[in-house]
Amino acid sequence: MGTTDDDELHDVTVVGAGAAGLACATDLFAAGLRVRLLEADDTVGGRMRTDRVAGFTVDRGFQVFNTAYPQVKRRLDLRALRLRPFTPGVLVHTDDGMRRFTDPSRRFRESRDLLPGRLASGRDLLALGVLTARDVLAPASRLRTRPDRTTLTALADAGVSPDLVETFFRPFLSGVFLEDDLETSARFFHLVWRSMLRGTLCLPADGIGAVPAQLASRLPPGVLRTGAPVAALTPHGVTLTDGTELPSPTVVVATGQRAAGELLPGLSVPRGRTVTTLYHASTTPPLTEPVLVIDSRRRFLNSCVLTALHPRYSPDGRALVSTSVLGTPDAQAVAAVVRALGEVYDTDTVAWELVHRVTVHDALPAMPAPHPLSRTTRVAPGRYVCGDHRATGSLQGALASGTRAAREVLADLGRPTGH
Incomplete structure (x- = not known):
């Protein structure tokens, strides 16, 4: 053998x-x-895959590692991976400024944006609470055997308003599913939502x-x-x-x-779904927190400062910013993304250096x-x-x-x- x-x-x-x-x-x-x-x-x-580009640690497309997956628990030594956790929840850039969407059971003091009228209405928050409780507490086998439909339909049936779908769910889930029509299977959505709430999203110190x-x-x-x-x-x-x-x-x-x-x-x-990830280096970190940032206007899928997660992803002390977009953007589209990042992070992005760009074809299979x-x-x-x-x-x-x-x-x- x-x-x-x-x-x-x-x-x-x-x-x-x-x-x-x-x-x-x-x-x-x-x-x-x-x-x-x-x-x-x-x-x-x-x-x-993880590559070293000009000393930077860059994955082939932005990825996260979820500790709640059953196969992960069965097959991997998590301690040996030296995992670096993201802050639970996401920051949502809205027309009214940045809002934090977080799990109150983990970060209660940081959940003020979940008060009615800030990120969502009281009715939306109630619908979201019921949906979340059902997904977290129900056996996974029950979620797998539910009648299937699109994620968009499932959210509507759960009582989530179109406003909250457009402000949070569509921008957030576009980065998860790599599609922005929310046509992806609701069964998969419920299992993903459950795993995110039960586990920790992180990255290994040496990359994915x-x-x-x-x-x-x-x-x-x-x-x-x-x-x-x-x-x-x-x-x-x-x-x-x-x-x-x-x-x-x-x-x-x-x-x-x-x-x-x-x-x-x-x-x-x-x-297959195609995604392009841009890696920029900045002398000043636009954010010092390891948290995922999404844009309610959907000018990009998501962004984060990887060096806030682990400083050694950068070889020279500069901040490493990862930003993903659907498809294969041309130079004009990339420039528009960089301008959007300046608005979202409230910083000057003119001097940001593009240190790496990677397009992954068939990054995910379509799951309608x-x-x-x-x-x-x-x-x-x-x-x-x-x-x-x-x-x-x-x-x-x-x-x-x-x-x-x-x-x-x-x-x-x-x-x-x-x-």
Whole structure:
């Protein structure tokens, strides 16, 4: 087991070392199978990657790590990640100035903006309280089995007014779903809302890439092979782009949806959401608090001062500001975003230096209602597919899908699953 001999027949080849592939390979190896994990890139993580640019620590797109996810609790050593928490809640820039939307049970003294008439009406606050209590207290299984509809419809049915939707929910959830029509499955919304209220949103001290790196560290030597892009699946295994054939009776495709559709012709895959993140350096921090900032006018998805979370994200003492927008903005659109940031942060952004820009295509799968929260990974005899596009667009969804793939492979091979 764990050999690097490419000619040896492996029981299972897993294609893609993102979160789903890492979870799948780990479970299959733990069950005693000979596993090969192939990754096209030079390291693991897929979309969960961290780069060093001019000394700055920048993730491939703004991401947050949620400690409430069941798969996170099961698979990761949170202490080893050296997590840096965001302030609970968000700051909302409105026409009346900045307002704080926070959980009164965590930050009661900072919840004055939840008094009627500031951020929302008394009726809205009551509706929001009932919605929140139901999501936090109800078993997750009940949320998963509710009749599905769009998030926008669910908010209206819960009694949330259009005013609060436009002031808070649409700007906030656009950054969560990477779409601003709120067409995303209400089941997913309720589960996300629940997890945010139950967990802590944070980032590892070394960036989000520390998460897949820790998962990969649990694999024994010889299982993972990086720099090995797969060109095609064959009746006997896989073929790499350099023509190397690797035999394996069982193959699990654990790539993003676009690559999965290419490797498995005929596979139905969802549309992908595209997001661009801008990283600016500023000599003066526009905000000293590690909190997410959103704009009720939706000129950007969200923004935060990453160095308020952890100063070592910057190499020279300057503040590092992360701002995300939908799609792929041109130079004129980027300039408009920077001007909007000046207004929102009430600061001069003219001297801000753009140190990095990253566009992530298929950053999340589209999840319009009705949306199944989990789907079988079986495609054909000996062929499986997993990833967040087979579940929900989240780390939890990716890990859960990889877990399901391993469980279904083991079941089909007549092996005990162990969980």
